[in-house]
Structures are given as structure tokens and as C-alpha cells.
Amino acid sequence: MSFAEKKTIACRWLRFLLGGGINTAFTYAIYIALNLAMGYQSAYLIAYLTGVVFAYCFNAVIVFRTPLSWKGFFSYPLVYLFQYGASAMLLGILVNIWRVSETLAPLIVTVGMIPLTYVLSMLVLRTFSGDDTHRVNNKERFVRCYQIFGRWLNIGYSALVGNNITGNIFMENRNPHLNTLQINDDKFVTVSDRTCQTILAVTYCVVVIAWSSVINFNGAPDESTHFFLVEYLREFKTMPAPAGPLITFTGPLSHYSWHPGSFWYYGLPFPHVVGALFTASIGSIVLPEPFLYMGVRAFNWVLAALFVVALFRIARRVGLSQSTSVISVIIVAMIPQVSFVFAYFNSDAYGIVSVAWALSSLLAYCASPTRMRSIVLGITIGLLMLAKLYFLPGLVFLGATLVIRSSAGLIKSPRHYLEMTTSCLIFAAPMFVFTYSHFGEIFGISGQLDFVKMHKLNPNALYGTCYYLCEQGLIVWSNLLPWLESTAKSYFSVTGWMSVLIPDNYYWTALLLILILMVSALLLAIYDWQIEKRFSCDYHLPLIMILGLFPSITIFSIIASQNGLPQAQGRYLFVTIPFLAYLIVLVIKKIEDVLNNIKFSK
Amino acid sequence: MRDANKITRLILVLVSIWMVSANFVSWKATFLASSDIGSTMLVRLLNGVFSSSVLSTWYRLEHSLKKEDVINRLTISKEGALLTIPLNTKSVLANIDSVSEESNGLLVSGWIFVSSEIETAKFVIAVIGESIVGVGEIGDSRADVAAALNEERAVLSGFSFSIPGITEPHKCNLKMFALTQAMHLYQIPFYCEATGPDQVK
Numbered sequence: 001m002s003f004a005e006k007k008t009i010a011c012r013w014l015r016f017l018l019g020g021g022i023n024t025a026f027t028y029a030i031y032i033a034l035n036l037a038m039g040y041q042s043a044y045l046i047a048y049l050t051g052v053v054f055a056y057c058f059n060a061v062i063v064f065r066t067p068l069s070w071k072g073f074f075s076y077p078l079v080y081l082f083q084y085g086a087s088a089m090l091l092g093i094l095v096n097i098w099r100v101s102e103t104l105a106p107l108i109v110t111v112g113m114i115p116l117t118y119v120l121s122m123l124v125l126r127t128f129s130g131d132d133t134h135r136v137n138n139k140e141r142f143v144r145c146y147q148i149f150g151r152w153l154n155i156g157y158s159a160l161v162g163n164n165i166t167g168n169i170f171m172e173n174r175n176p177h178l179n180t181l182q183i184n185d186d187k188f189v190t191v192s193d194r195t196c197q198t199i200l201a202v203t204y205c206v207v208v209i210a211w212s213s214v215i216n217f218n219g220a221p222d223e224s225t226h227f228f229l230v231e232y233l234r235e236f237k238t239m240p241a242p243a244g245p246l247i248t249f250t251g252p253l254s255h256y257s258w259h260p261g262s263f264w265y266y267g268l269p270f271p272h273v274v275g276a277l278f279t280a281s282i283g284s285i286v287l288p289e290p291f292l293y294m295g296v297r298a299f300n301w302v303l304a305a306l307f308v309v310a311l312f313r314i315a316r317r318v319g320l321s322q323s324t325s326v327i328s329v330i331i332v333a334m335i336p337q338v339s340f341v342f343a344y345f346n347s348d349a350y351g352i353v354s355v356a357w358a359l360s361s362l363l364a365y366c367a368s369p370t371r372m373r374s375i376v377l378g379i380t381i382g383l384l385m386l387a388k389l390y391f392l393p394g395l396v397f398l399g400a401t402l403v404i405r406s407s408a409g410l411i412k413s414p415r416h417y418l419e420m421t422t423s424c425l426i427f428a429a430p431m432f433v434f435t436y437s438h439f440g441e442i443f444g445i446s447g448q449l450d451f452v453k454m455h456k457l458n459p460n461a462l463y464g465t466c467y468y469l470c471e472q473g474l475i476v477w478s479n480l481l482p483w484l485e486s487t488a489k490s491y492f493s494v495t496g497w498m499s500v501l502i503p504d505n506y507y508w509t510a511l512l513l514i515l516i517l518m519v520s521a522l523l524l525a526i527y528d529w530q531i532e533k534r535f536s537c538d539y540h541l542p543l544i545m546i547l548g549l550f551p552s553i554t555i556f557s558i559i560a561s562q563n564g565l566p567q568a569q570g571r572y573l574f575v576t577i578p579f580l581a582y583l584i585v586l587v588i589k590k591i592e593d594v595l596n597n598i599k600f601s602k
Numbered sequence: 603m604r605d606a607n608k609i610t611r612l613i614l615v616l617v618s619i620w621m622v623s624a625n626f627v628s629w630k631a632t633f634l635a636s637s638d639i640g641s642t643m644l645v646r647l648l649n650g651v652f653s654s655s656v657l658s659t660w661y662r663l664e665h666s667l668k669k670e671d672v673i674n675r676l677t678i679s680k681e682g683a684l685l686t687i688p689l690n691t692k693s694v695l696a697n698i699d700s701v702s703e704e705s706n707g708l709l710v711s712g713w714i715f716v717s718s719e720i721e722t723a724k725f726v727i728a729v730i731g732e733s734i735v736g737v738g739e740i741g742d743s744r745a746d747v748a749a750a751l752n753e754e755r756a757v758l759s760g761f762s763f764s765i766p767g768i769t770e771p772h773k774c775n776l777k778m779f780a781l782t783q784a785m786h787l788y789q790i791p792f793y794c795e796a797t798g799p800d801q802v803k
Contacts, residue, residue, distance in 0.1 A: 092647070093647070207625070210629065210644075211629055211632070212643070213642060213643040213644035213647070214629065214632055214633035214636060214642050214643075214644050215632065215636070215642070216636055216637065216638055216641055216642055219636060219637065290641075290646070291643055294643065323611070324611060324614065327611070327614045327615060327618050328614065330618040330621065330622070331614070331617055331618045331621050334618070334621040334622050334624070334625040335621065335624075335625070336624055336625045336627075336628030336629070337628075339625055339628075339629070340628070340632070492624075493624065493628045495628055495631065495632040495635075496632055496635050499635070500628075500631050500632050500635045501631070502624065502627050502628050502631050503627070506624050506627065506628075509620065509624075510624070513617065588610065588614065591610055592607060592610065595607065595610075
């Protein structure tokens with residue numbers, strides 16, 4: 001920014017502050033004068049409204065130098081409306097949460113609101129002034145805001161992916177040779193794709209925070225169990241013993257107490273804990289004491305943002321339009337159980353996100369198998385390997401796709417596999433080695449068996465439930481059917497401690513929708529086969545694997561639940577969520593293609 | 603073709619709207635089912651914002667004592683001021699769920715909901731004869747009551763409090779009242795079944 005520009009902005013600020021001062025004196029004088037003739041409330045109302053009119057005229061003509069217009073005049077009160085809401089909220093936070101004195105807080109709010117009022121006034125006046133130059137500038141300004149925010153969200157990742165459709169903003173002027181397609185010359189369209197990701201990420205973050213705000217600490221399955229490692233590492237900077245703390249330990253973030261012998265998930269990688277340690281450190285600076293546990297949950301909020309970005313990339317990679325991609329992302333991300341999982345601290349959120357990113361990277365690599373993309377795919381596979389055991393079937397999908405595509409000659413660079421493996425090991429091996437050196441295992445099998453044993457030996461849980469090969473017969477339908485119902489429901493929405501349900505019509509509608517999706521997928525596959533007379537690696541292959549994934553994961557889950565787990569949990573099927581998103585976009589794309597073909601043949 | 607694509611997109615939009623509504627319904631159910639709804643971040647933030655805003659001040663002024671109340675109900679003597687709180691004859695939705703004996707007295711639990719939008723019941727007062735023997739605060743989470751009355755405002759209508767020094771045989775002598783934030787007093791219907799012939803009169 002040149003000196004002249006800086007000077008202009010400084011002068012504008014001075015004029016704005018001067019206008020505020022004059023306005024205060026002006027409205028106060030009116031109030032005093034009117035109060036001689038009428039009640040104080042009426043006098044204040046008139047003075048206040050006059051102040052708004054004065055502020056509009058002064059800021060438009062003197063401060064921002066935009067033309068006066070009726071549209072601008074009637075839009076200007078929006079500034080005050082927004083400013084009032086923001087000040088009331090800030091005042092409440094300062095007084096009630098940060099315990100600032102009630103006398104001092106309004107002063108802080110008043111000073112804090114000056115920049116906000118300045119920015120809002122500028123935006124409203126320039127947007128509604130009827131001056132097209134400013135309108136374009138505002139649009140650009142918004143876009144730049146998104147760009148800056150988007151950079152924070154996607155930091156580094158898009159640069160590695162080199163995604164020519166969605167991540168090229170990061171690549172332009174850096175490594176353009178990585179992109180197979182030319183960057184779109186239309187700057188607004190190019191930015192727009194990332195704007196979509198940013199809006200999706202921010203909006204979904206808000207949704208997830210809204211969910212978090214209604215769940216008390218440990219108000220969801222195993223949150224305290226996952227918190228234990230975060231709290232212990234923060235406090236003692238060393239790994240706890242498999243048997244839990246040696247003496248009763250109270251966490252400084254959650255104020256929850258763990259007693260000797262408390263169960264925790266030992267002997268398995270803990271990437272979510274590492275992330276949570278980072279967000280908790282930031283949270284402990286900015287959050288008030290009662291909500292320190294939200295700092296730990298904040299890691300899942302970040303994961304939620306990354307999740308929707310990954311889904312959007314999957315949809316775009318399949319070839320859907322921007323708006324259709326956004327809608328398909330909304331459908332999957334707003335599944336109540338998915339939002340719920342991101343709202344409290346657990347390892348499943350990490351698992352879902354790692355599967356989604358691995359899938360997105362796989363599609364990017366398959367579309368254009370460059371060296372950089374093979375490295376990125378390796379990294380995401382490495383991160384996925386650190387997820388909990390029941391997310392690892394996702395690796396089968398990735399491995400099978402790579403092997404079959406290579407066999408079909410669609411991927412021709414064996415050297416990529418070496419790079420992929422190396423990058424995968426670089427990201428996964430250190431934590432595996434660390435975990436193995438401490439616990440002698442890397443997948444937490446012992447902990448999982450302890451967990452199962454805990455229920456198996458529990459008379460209150462009727463020593464577990466038998467589903468097959470039981471005394472009652474080969475398959476005990478009276479046990480299995482409720483299990484299936486419970487699993488299906490908790491895949492869609494059973495929140496709290498797996499006890500809060502919603503009206504049945506929602507479950508039935510969800511079931512109907514998923515059945516329609518699967519039947520449509522199959523019918524389209526048959527139609528495609530009849531038309532093309534060949535097996536499609538872009539449609540038939542993923543379809544077979546996705547449709548096979550659901551029953552196979554369900555069967556594994558039943559095997560794991562036999563005489564063990566206390567209740568059916570849809571979370572063991574969560575590995576399928578990113579694949580469900582993939583299935584939805586595949587079907588939509590295929591429907592669009594079929595409709596195009598019909599139109600073309602006509 | 604364009605029409606067909608439009609229809610596809612319309613169907614997707616409808617599904618996404620339905621999913622958003624399902625998400626909201628589930629969020630609401632989770633919120634109402636919280637074991638301690640008052641300590642959720644949402645409630646604490648809203649309380650914080652509301653209790654410090656101008657709106658709240660206006661609300662408190664508007665729905666607390668009125669000038670007529672001061673004229674008609676307040677008497678001032680040398681000992682101090684005395685505010686008369688007449689018993690409101692309007693019926694309220696309430697129930698005493700249980701009165702059980704505990705180590706040092708009785709434990710009373712139930713719920714009360716004042717349907718007026720400007721009034722909130724704050725305290726339950728237990729009286730024997732003319733003596734106040736126990737006071738409990740209203741505000742426990744009762745999602746079941748809210749669901750049964752189809753009134754979201756009734757979600758914090760529960761109460762549970764101890765009446766020390768009163769034993770089981772005296773429980774049918776109890777009378778229960780609810781005091782609102784606007785200083786109105788309502789009687790809570792309490793149907794007591796005598797447990798034995800030694801009920802104290």
C-alpha cells in the first residue's frame with residue numbers, strides 16, 4: 001500500500017471518528033431540547049432516529065464520499081441493528097463469562113464496536129449507493145476475505161494436492177506444471193470454487209459448534225475416556241500406564257476425575273489427541289474456565305471443516321457442477337449423527353475425515369497420476385492408517401482401486417508406488433513406533449478386548465448378547481433384529497449416550513432414501529452396462545465396492561458385538577460415510593449423463 | 603435436458619432441506635435431553651447475553667412490580683416495609699410427583715408451569731399451618747413435561763427439594779405454593795394419600 005493510500009485511509013478514519021463525536025453531541029442536544037416538551041422515552045426515540053439519519057448523511061457524504069440514495073438511506077439502519085446485536089452479545093460475554101465489571105464493560109464494547117461500525121458503514125454505503133465502481137470493489141473485497149480465510153483452512157493441503165479444479169488458487173504462480181488443466185481465466189469463477197469450500201467449511205463449523213453448545217462435557221459416548229489422554233499428557237508430559245492413573249487424577253480442562261484402573265484406549269495411535277492438545281492450548285488462552293473442554297472439542301470442529309471440503313472435492317472430481325456438489329455435501333454433512341460426531345471429542349471424527357481425504361486424494365490421483373499426487377495420496381493413506389481399527393476397511397477400497405486400475409493399465413508409473421509408500425510411512429510410522437515402544441502393540445487390540453470383557457463379565461449387561469451360534473439356534477433373530485434396527489437408527493441419528501431418538505418418521509424416510517439411492521445405483525449400472533458393453537472403472541468398480549462395504553462392515557460389527565458390546569452402534573459403520581457421499585455423487589453424475597445421452601439420441 | 607437437470611436438482615434440494623430439518627430436530631432433542639440443561643454452553647451464553655442487555659432490563663421493569671402494586675400491596679412501618687402477596691386464584695399446571703422420606707425429613711419433587719408468557723415460577727414453598735417449612739428452587743430439566751404439554755418453555759419446570767425435620771406422617775398437612783418472579787403466589791394442588799392412622803392433625 002502506497003503512502004498516499006495509507007494517508008487516505010487514515011483521513012477517512014479521522015472523519016469517521018469526528019462524525020461519531022458530532023453525532024453524539026447533536027443527538028444529545030436534540031434529546032435535551034425535546035425532553036423539555038415530552039417524555040424521556042419519546043424524546044430519546046426521536047433523537048436516536050435523527051442520529052441515524054445524521055450518521056447516514058455524514059458518513060455517506062463526508063466520510064466515504066458515496067452518493068446519497070433512498071436505497072442507501074433505508075439500508076443504513078441495518079448497521080445499527082447488527083451493531084446492537086453484536087454489542088449486546090459482547091457485553092454479555094464480558095460481564096457474565098469473563099467477569100469484567102458492569103461499569104467498565106460498556107466502554108470496552110463501545111470502543112470495540114468502532115471498527116465494526118466503520119466496516120459495516122463502508123460496506124452498506126458502498127453496496128447500496130448506486131455507485132457501480134464501489135459495488136465491484138466490495139465484491140472483490142469479499143472475495144479477498146474468503147481467499148484469506150480459505151488459505152488458513154486449506155493451508156498447505158491444496159498446495160500438496162495440486163487440485164486443478166478446486167485447489168488451483170494455491171498453485172497459481174507456484175507450481176503450475178502440476179496442474180494438467182489450464183487455470184480458468186475468469187478470476188471470479190476460479191475463486192468461486194474455493195469460496196464454496198470456504199463457505200461450506202465455515203457454515204459447517206457453525207453447525208457443529210451449535211451442536212457442541214448443547215452437549216455438556218461427557219454428554220456423549222466415551223468423551224471422558226478420550227479426554228483422559230489429552231489431560232494426562234498436558235499435565236504430566238508422559239504416556240499413562242495401560243491401567244490408567246496410579247492415583248486419582250482430576251483433569252484441569254474438564255475437572256473430571258479418573259481413578260486408578262479407569263479404562264482408556266491404550267496401545268493404539270492417537271492423532272486426534274495430538275490435534276486436541278494443540279487446540280486446547282489455544283482454547284486455554286481464549287476460553288473462560290467453565291468451557292475449557294471446548295478447546296479440546298475445537299479440534300473436531302476443524303476436522304468438520306476439513307470434512308466438508310473433502311466431500312466437495314470428491315463431488316467436483318466426479319464431475320458435478322458447483323451447486324450440485326454443494327447440495328450433495330449438505331445432504332451428507334447434515335446427517336444428524338455426522339454433525340453429532342464432530343460436536344464432541346472422540347476418535348471417530350478423525351477416522352471419517354481421514355477416509356474422506358484419502359478418497360479425495362485417490363480420485364485426484366486416478367484422474368491424473370502425477371508424482372505429487374501420489375505423494376499426497378500416500379500421506380492421506382498414512383493418516384488413515386492412524387485411525388481406529390474399524391476405519392481401516394477404507395484402505396481395502398483404496399488398495400483395490402489402485403491395484404485394479406494398475407492392472408487395467410490406467411496407472412502406468414510403478415515408481416509412484418514407492419513414493420506413495422514412502423510418504424505413507426513418513427506420516428504413519430513414527431506414531432506406530434512410539435505406540436509399539438510403549439504398549440507392545442499398535443492397533444489397541446488388548447484395550448478393545450478389555451472393553452469387550454468389561455461388558456461380557458457384567459451381569460447388568462446380561463453378560464453380553466448372543467446373536468449367532470447360540471443355544472437358541474444358529475441365528476437368534478429376536479436378538480439380531482433389534483440389533484439391526486438399533487444400528488440403522490444410530491447410523492442416522494441416535495445422540496446423547498446413544499439414548500436420544502427422534503420421531504420414527506425421520507428414520508423411515510432416511511431408510512427409504514438410502515434404498516432409493518442403492519436401487520438407482522444398481523439400475524444405472526445395468527443400463528450403463530447395456531449401453532457401453534464394458535466394465536467401467538469409474539462407475540462399476542466403486543459401486544461394487546461401496547455396495548459391498550455396507551453388508552461386510554455390518555457383518556464384522558455383528559461379529560464384534562457377539563457377547564461383547566453393550567449395544568449396537570452405528571459408529572462402527574462410519575467408515576462408510578465418505579463412501580456414501582461418493583455413491584450419491586456417482587449416482588447424480590450418472591443420472592445427468594444418462595439424461596444427456598437420451599437427449600442426444602433424440 | 604435442462605428441465606430434467608432442474609428436476610434432479612430440485613429433488614436434491616428437497617432432500618437437503620429435509621436433512622437440515624432432521625439435523626435440527628435431532629439437535630433440539632439432544633439439547634432438551636441434556637442431563638443438566640442449565641450448564642450447557644448455549645444456555646449459559648444466552649443467559650449471559652440476555653441478563654445484561656437493554657432488552658432484559660426492559661423486560662424486568664415491565665414484568666416486575668407495578669405502580670399499583672406498590673400503592674395497594676406495600677405498607678411501611680417503623681420496622682420496615684411489608685409487601686402483601688395475594689394468592690392468585692388462577693390455576694397452574696403442576697404436579698407433585700413424589701414426597702418421600704429421607705434421612706432428615708422429606709424430599710419433595712415435581713414440576714410447575716405457569717402458562718403466562720410473562721411469568722416464570724421461581725420458588726416452591728412448602729407450608730404447614732402458617733409456617734414455611736421448606737423452599738425449593740424451580741429450574742430442573744423436565745423434557746418429559748415439555749413434551750407432554752407441548753410447551754418448550756416448560757423444559758426447566760422441575761424441582762426437587764428437602765423439607766428438613768418433617769416426617770412421613772406429617773406429609774398430608776403440607777400445602778405447596780409457587781412464587782413467580784413477578785411476586786405472584788399460586789397454590790400447587792397436592793393430593794396426599796394418608797399412609798396410616800397416625801397422621802398428625
